Amino acid sequence: MEQTDKDYQFMLVAIEEAKKAAKIGEVPIGAVIVYKDEIIARAHNLRETSQNAVTHAELMAIQDACQVIGSWRLEETTLYVTLEPCPMCAGAILQSRIPRVVYGARDPKAGCAHSLYELLSDSRFNHECEVKEGLLAEECGQMLTDFFRALRERKRAEKLAKKTNTEEI
């Protein structure tokens, strides 16, 4: 299988992970780490469920992958993530020496691979990554758009219900 086909295949798994997050009310972001064509870690955002600020998909996948490999150096791996990494996750990618990152949608508000900073390709750090962006970007971005639209509608409905209740009293 060609690299591009493999990339699609693994990004689809990252999208599956993101959908798991949406199902439990978490912002739908998923990540997968691949070593020698095998998935060694997969995770989705769990910030609300865990109430732990660092439980982003990438950061959890990196920790699991370190355990599988038995080392903090994740050499010869590729990380697939549905959304451009934030500063924390971009930093964790550098710390774990992941050589290749493939992401879906850009994050104009916090993205640190291209949007706000290019942390993954700054030669002043002791590691640089190859970065491929925009893979299945529409699907990855649409999940987020749908999630936030549904959230706004739910909040509006709750507000309306509260107002109606108050008027009835």
Next chain:
Amino acid sequence: MEQTDKDYQFMLVAIEEAKKAAKIGEVPIGAVIVYKDEIIARAHNLRETSQNAVTHAELMAIQDACQVIGSWRLEETTLYVTLEPCPMCAGAILQSRIPRVVYGARDPKAGCAHSLYELLSDSRFNHECEVKEGLLAEECGQMLTDFFRALRERKRAEKLAKKTNTEEI
């Protein structure tokens, strides 16, 4: 007690943490998180021991503090750390909404509060921190200098011993 005195007191605890790291062969960096004048989390760098790339002092302290507070939002806290945060830890500080950071020595190679980037005070992110730098900077930096000097000497001695052994054979 005045804020400056409190800052010294808590940074001394972060230095104690860093010393614990040095004792087990880890790069000596320590962190403490304080909420309403009480230490709620303290941690030291454990990367080699854990073989987990994200086990920096700040990241572990943040996770512990989230558990203590019961929320991913660490409002009204101060994080004390002996070395300027790397991109991952600066990002974790933003993610956990820590309002105030006090650090010791600058890190010209990876520091993301002042040295390479000013991530903690970039108004484009959804959180900004107050940052105080240089507290007990000499002590914090000296621990690192001593650690790396001892490491170099140990490596040199090992190399010499190996060479002598080979010559004897």
